Amino acid sequence: MKRLVVGAHYGLRDWLAQRVTAAIMAVYSVIVAAIVLKNSPLTYAVWRDLFAQGWMRVATLLFAASLAWHVWVGVRDIIMDYVKPDGLRLTLEIVTLLVIAAYLGWTVQILWR
């Protein structure tokens, strides 16, 4: 049997990861939206104290990690659908990974300053 290699695993892993990370981000979004709306209009003290708490930092990092994985699966799907030349596709995938890594680094920097 001849196997075609076109850039994805065609496995359950990414499909499942995209859904699990989506659920994690959805829960986080609802919680943060509720907190922000409850304290509306938001003051600096409330905002600072919220992100000073350990659970909030960890939850936000978990959100960022979920986002990173989710974005990688999603953006790669888009690239695979629309970008056919292999060189350009690989370049865009690497750029995507670099942007994701930069986002993660920035997030950690903001959370643990």
Add this chain to the structure above:
Amino acid sequence: MASASAKKIRPKYLSLPALLFEIRLPVPGWVSILHRISGALLFFPFVAWALYLLDTSLRSEQGFQYVRAEYLDLPLVKLGMLVFIWSYCHHFCAGIRFLFLDLDKGVDLRTARITSWVVIVAGLVLAGVLGSKLL
């Protein structure tokens, strides 16, 4: 990466004019392509923008006040934030719909069309409510 399948010549009618003027998407198709467009926008530039806002607002009281009172008051920023919020809301609602479709819920045509409208309207309404509260 040998993209063998990409080299096949198939009947494809996806020129840009065809995409824009000839192909009429059904409502579930609109939900799908808007999910993709909003997702791409959220990846870039909106995550970067959100991180900039988080960074500035958590850095100092001055930074927070600047974001709240000055930055978010600029018309162009407000407009951009609305697109950001809508992208998030639509992506959120459409994503939940896709999760149900994965579980074989709501796959018949009638239900799929109804839930598509629900997603589109819910995304807009949520964006309106959140936008008016936050901006």
